[in-house]
Amino acid sequence: MAKQLIKGNEAIVKGAILAGCRAFYGYPITPASEIAEAAAFYFPQAGGVFLQAESEVAAINMVYGAAAAGVRVMTGSSGPGISLMQEGISYLAGAELPCVVADIMRGGPGLGNIAPEQGDYHQVVKGGGHGNYRTLVLAPSSVQEMADLTHLAFELAEEYRNPVVVLADGYIGQMMEPVEFPAEAAAPHRLSWAVEGTAETRHNLITSILLEPDLLEAHVRALEAKYRRAEREAVRFESWRTEDAEIVLVGYGIVARVLKAVVEQARARGLAVGLLRPITLYPFPVAEVRRLCRRAAAFLVVEMSTGQLVEDVRLAVEGRRPVEFYSRTGGNVPSAEETLDFVQETADRHSQMAVPEGQLAYG
Amino acid sequence: MASYTVAHGKAKCFYDHYERKADLQHQTHYCPGCGHGIVHKLIAGTIDALGIQDRTVLISPVGCSVFAYYYLDVGNIQVAHGRAPAVATAVKRSRPESIVISYQGDGDLAAIGTAEIVHAANRGENFTVIFINNAIYGMTGGQMAPTTLLGQKSTTTPFGRNVWNEGYPLKVCELLASLTGPVYIERVALGDNKQIMRAQRAVRRAIEIQTQGLGFSLVEILSPCPTIWKMNPVEAQHWVKEEMTKTFPLGVFRDRTKEAERRPAPAHAPPLAEIPRILGIANGASRRAAAAAPLNDAEPRDLRIKVAGFGGQGVLLLGQVLAEAGLDAGLEVSWLPSYGPEMRSGTSNCHVRLSARPIDSPLVSRPNVLLALNEPSLRKFLPTVEPGGWVFYNGTALAEDCHREDVQILVRPFTKMADELGETRAGNIVMLGALLESTGVLSEQHVNGALRRLVKSERWLEINRLALAAGREAARKGNGHEK
Incomplete structure (x- = not known):
């Protein structure tokens, strides 16, 4: 099958249209603007809608409208724009509307800069808007995954009737790699609950307001049950060379790519190092972390923030093993060399705790 | 009792009973007089x-x-x-x-x-x-x-x-x-x-x-x-x-109901089978059958290339030509730009990897090929080049304090050579010619294919052809590599 060398941001748009997405509403922001630009080029040709909104606030509410009308819809932005969209994402989750939001993370807080960072983890993975809801979060670490996981995001969004975020960093959005696309496009299809302005859908109601405490509690519990189901059924991760790993590196996005190089270099030094790459950040691969605790002496989380992903790892490890942390921010990506130095230090610190081969630790 | 006619009945599109209300379903929640x-x-x-x-x-x-x-x-x-x-x-x-x-x-x-x-x-x-x-x-x-x-x-x-x-x-x-x-x-x-x-x-x-x-x-x-x-x-x-x-x-x-034009109806959606063609991903649109040919070298190599210079010197394009040509040659490739604001006088660099094996990190922190289009880039990245690696520098001579003995350095005034061809901006492609000639990586055919896809105008294709030839010539001449 033929491959095409394209940017991550463009792969998202092509992946979306192939998944049957026919509406895009957005607002330009570096380093996500190529998403809106590619959408402006391809969506109208594919018989879809593209509109540059007056703000991210308007854009996410347009997404709400298109989702309520029953079409596959998406938007794309970066940190500051995602902050503005949080209200709308809360409404989408409350009204149980499916949509896909791509966040191509840049440096923050405030205006920060436009270089890659991973500081949006908390606001996206923990649900940055108000109320008891979660977004499902997919974290691509290659351009191929930008296309594939965007496609998956639409399936999950519809299955769970919930917003799904594709969370990538500026480098994954800006870099080019060969991508192989599916040969056939998925057909847009009708959703029974949508409000289309037709006789069949006249009695449908999209709402998130429930004034009676008992009614709202029942709704919140139903959402909760949905998220518990996602935690059982939707978890995805890549566990790479972890079977004999004493040090398990954990990272996502561009960092996971660097960590793969680190694993190779560490193993060349004789260190038993592996990589756990969460592909779903929510639901988080808790069971896999716990499984790895049996063998690993320590976890080492590497991220481009001052410590956000590491909290989920610590929650999953529950104190069974030490969880070390290495980070760069501001647009700096940890190099393989500096990370390897930290891996060596970590290995030196924890080597006496390493579990002898064939013997299970508690966990 | 006198019969009467209801002149203003309940509109049909009101519900008879307000079942979506929690209670008092026969009346609205609005106050009297609202x-x-x-x-x-x-x-x-x-x-x-x-x-x-x-x-x-x-x-x-x-x-x-x-x-x-x-x-x-x-x-x-x-x-x-x-x-x-x-x-x-x-x-x-x-x-x-x-x-x-x-x-x-x-x-x-x-x-x-x-x-x-x-x-x-x-x-x-x-x-x-x-x-x-x-x-x-x-x-x-x-x-x-x-x-x-x-x-x-x-x-x-x-x-x-x-x-x-x-x-x-x-x-x-x-x-x-x-x-x-x-x-x-x-x-x-x-x-x-x-x-x-x-x-x-x-x-x-x-x-x-x-x-x-x-x-x-x-x-x-x-x-x-x-x-x-x-x-x-x-x-x-x-x-x-x-x-x-x-x-x-x-x-x-x-x-302005009288002069307003009807909003045009949305265009008909194309047949589903047309979507891959519209996206430019149909078979034939994306062009290659990936034959897993090794690099031209006898031993397969893992090229970790850093291209750096001023904005406007064609840094990103040079990297892209390498990546596209590598993909044509059946290699695994990646291209990663150090993107910045669209403003004047910035510096620019990109990381390119070409490998016979799957690429782990697309970041190149220890390049084995450095293409430095200006002196600040040489100063910044020369110390990072792996021993035995290649360095191509767009200049006339190396400064006393910017030098290494353990890498192969080719110094040529690539931009000036492009000037002589009548197009200053082709300095990047002159440098590419020198790279191809010196290292033997990537065939002429794959590089030309990449240029044809990336460069739209015939004039530029001709300039690039001359630039590549000039670069190759420069690499062959004059003692080859300066150390």
Whole structure:
């Protein structure tokens, strides 16, 4: 099958249209603007809608409208724009509307800069808007995954009737790699609950307001049950060379790519190092972390923030093993060399705790 | 008993019982004398008269009328405070046959949702806005609205609205009428029966305009809120007629129904089988059968290339040519730019990897090939080059303090050589020629293929052909490599 060398941001748009997405509403922001630009080029040709909104606030509410009308819809932005969209994402989750939001993370807080960072983890993975809801979060670490996981995001969004975020960093959005696309496009299809302005859908109601405490509690519990189901059924991760790993590196996005190089270099030094790459950040691969605790002496989380992903790892490890942390921010990506130095230090610190081969630790 | 005829029955598109309400399902949640009940009736009557019940989608944002879906038997979407015009925009764009009504209050439309209403109106979106102006926040208990009259007391203007603190009441019709986009804008009132009849005509006109596909219509309705105003219904109606209309004069502010053009119908969706071609990913559109040919070298190599220079020197393009040519050659490739703001005088670099094996990190921190198009780039990245690696430098000589013995360095004035070909900007391709000649990586055929895809103009293809040849020549001549 033929491959095409394209940017991550463009792969998202092509992946979306192939998944049957026919509406895009957005607002330009570096380093996500190529998403809106590619959408402006391809969506109208594919018989879809593209509109540059007056703000991210308007854009996410347009997404709400298109989702309520029953079409596959998406938007794309970066940190500051995602902050503005949080209200709308809360409404989408409350009204149980499916949509896909791509966040191509840049440096923050405030205006920060436009270089890659991973500081949006908390606001996206923990649900940055108000109320008891979660977004499902997919974290691509290659351009191929930008296309594939965007496609998956639409399936999950519809299955769970919930917003799904594709969370990538500026480098994954800006870099080019060969991508192989599916040969056939998925057909847009009708959703029974949508409000289309037709006789069949006249009695449908999209709402998130429930004034009676008992009614709202029942709704919140139903959402909760949905998220518990996602935690059982939707978890995805890549566990790479972890079977004999004493040090398990954990990272996502561009960092996971660097960590793969680190694993190779560490193993060349004789260190038993592996990589756990969460592909779903929510639901988080808790069971896999716990499984790895049996063998690993320590976890080492590497991220481009001052410590956000590491909290989920610590929650999953529950104190069974030490969880070390290495980070760069501001647009700096940890190099393989500096990370390897930290891996060596970590290995030196924890080597006496390493579990002898064939013997299970508690966990 | 005398028989009688019902002249004004319940509109068909009202529910008989309000089953979406928790209790008291035979009556509305609106207070006695509230204008919402009247306006709901005007809308319902219009929907019946135009026969559009199945097609109608009512958008209700925050305010007392958030529960309009209790009463109106149409498609209903409840939305966030102020955002109804954004939601309405998308519903109408994706479902052009639907009749979309955005029902908004004054706080919603004229305060928090100012941006959304202005831009929807300016785009001439083909939906109808019913704007209830009662000069107060009703649902939240009587705070100031953007339309609160000067001197009017509210819970957040306890001494009366003061122009020096809160400014003037916002006149939405006048504001929106300054835009070209809207087709119909009228302000009406519910101050007496005559005004209500006028309001009925305005609502019908506005929705008809939408059914005709003419574009944006808005009716502002001055409406009583007796409970919050602390008046009885009669006093409240009187206050609408006598006081509110002084600040908000009634009338038609915009009517270009005669000259407005029908909004063009959306283009037909192409057949599904056409989508891959449209996206440029159909077989044949993306061109290569990936034959896993190794690099030209006898031993397969893992090239970790850093290209660096000033913005405008073609740094990113040079990297892209290498990546495209590598992909053509059946290699695994990656290209990663150090992107920056689109501003002048920045520096630019990119990381390119070409490998026979899957690529772990696309970041190149220890390059084995450095293409330095200016001196700052050489100074910055020369120390990072792996021993035994290649360095190509666009200059005439190496400075005393910028030198290494353990790498192969080729120094040539590539930009100047491009100048001599008549195109300064081709310096990057001259350097590429030198790289190909010196290292033997990538065949001429794959590089030419990449250039043909990336460079659109015939003139530039010819310049690049000459540039590549000049670069190869330069690499062959003059002792080859300077150390």
